[in-house]
Amino acid sequence: MQVEMKNVTNKIKTICNLIDYDEDFHCLDGTLCTKENLKTVLEEMDVEENDVILTFYGGHGSHAPNNxxxxxxxxxxxxxxxxxxNWVPMAALANWVQVKRPRLAIILSNCCNVVQRATTVKPLWAMGGDYTSLNGVNADNYKKLFATKGLVMATSSKIPEPSWCNSAAGGLYTCDLIEALEMVGAGKIAPNWNTVLQKAYDLCAARVIIDKEGTRHKQHPYFKVTGGQVSITDNDRPRPDNRPRRDTNPLSQALLDIVNKKTDQTQRLSMIPDIASRHFDSISKVMTVGSDMETVVDYENPTDFLRRICLSPFIVQVNVISQEQGVLTVHEIRTR
Structure with a gap:
């Protein structure tokens, strides 16, 4: 579901900035979501020994009988x-990813382990209609979480359960997983993958789901963590040239540059005409949405948007959520 992908994209991009990791983001949506395209993306990745590969699948899933x-x-x-x-077994994807030999592989999915459609109530965490605040978020907790080595796998339901969703928020387990990750940043749970996935499990398993016919259901995720020990220290993380982190998407990189407070504000303001001409030629409006990925917080022309985020003392990151029909949808990350 589109809203689910937006939520996951926003959370991962925010964490990448907090832990100061370079980002190479690929989205295979709609007709692009094919086995061939997935294998091509993985095969073309240039993976180094300290890299992290994270995959997320949200969509229809199934499981073979007697397996x-x-x-x-x-x-x-x-x-x-x-x-x-042309289906992709989750276990096969884990093998394809591990062939690239990343330090940490994270394979996540929100899909049925049987084929069944369902909807239910919207979870409370997704009600936010404003920007994301980093006030009270401890970036070091996320650094510890992603400094580990091994394989992390989690899916939203065990055999033979369906996975339940809501049209406004996407998969319920995805919402639970994001909530667990937010608890890491807030220091409410320990920064290790077993703890994170157990918390997401507990949140999901505690929920009583009532379908449109009034039937009550339960959902139990399944996860496995192999390894998980911390493998890099603070001394390993800084880049040799102490450069800012990079995003392989040119527009996302331009937005990183214009809110980078290490660069003089006058210099950043001077970037606006070039950024507008290079990246906003086909964009007539910029729509800023809240953390629910639905509430419209602002609706501006590109130049006004670029000037506003440049001058704001609190905006530290702008996540590109989508771009379609001349409208760029973004979400702001602020210090307060």
Whole structure:
């Protein structure tokens, strides 16, 4: 679901900035969500020994009968039952990722372990209609979480359960996982993957889900963490040239540059005409949305938007959420 992908994208981009990691983001949505495209993206990755690869799948999933030795679902991708040769088993994806030899591999999914559709209530965490505040967020906790080595796998339901969702917020387990990650930043739970996934499990398993017919259901995620020990220290993390972190998306990089408080504000203001001409030629409006990815906080022309985020003393990051029909949708991260 689009809102689910927006929520996950926003959270991962925010964490990347907090832990000061370079970012190479790929989204395979709609007709682009194919087995062939997924394998191509992975094969073309240039992975170094301290890199982290994180994948997230949100969509239809299934599980073969009489195959309980494999607890993980199969991703249906952009196909139906008549085209199962193009489905991707989650366990196979984990193997493809590990072939690239990243320091840490994180494979997450929100999909059924049987085929079933469902909707339910919107979770409370997604009610926010404003920007994301970093006030009270401890970046060091996220640095510890992502400094580990190993394989992390989690899916939203065990065999043979469906995974429940809501049209306004996406998969319920995805919401629980994001809430658990937010608790890491707030210091409410320990920064290790077993703790994070156990908390997401507890939140999900405690929920009583009532479908449109009034039938009550429960959902139990499944996860496994291999390794998990801290493998890099603070001395390993800084880049040799002490440069700012980089984003492989040119527009996202331009927005990082214009809110980078280490650069003189006058110099950043002088960047606006060039950024506007290079990246906003096909964009007529910029829509800033709240943390629910739906509430419109601001609606501006590109130049006004660029000037505002440049002059703001509190905006430290602007996440690109989507770009379609001449409108760029973004979400702001502020210190307060």
């Amino acid at each position: 309980e030795n494999d607890p993980w679902p199969q991703y249906c991708m952009n196909t139906g039952f008549e085209d199962q040769e």
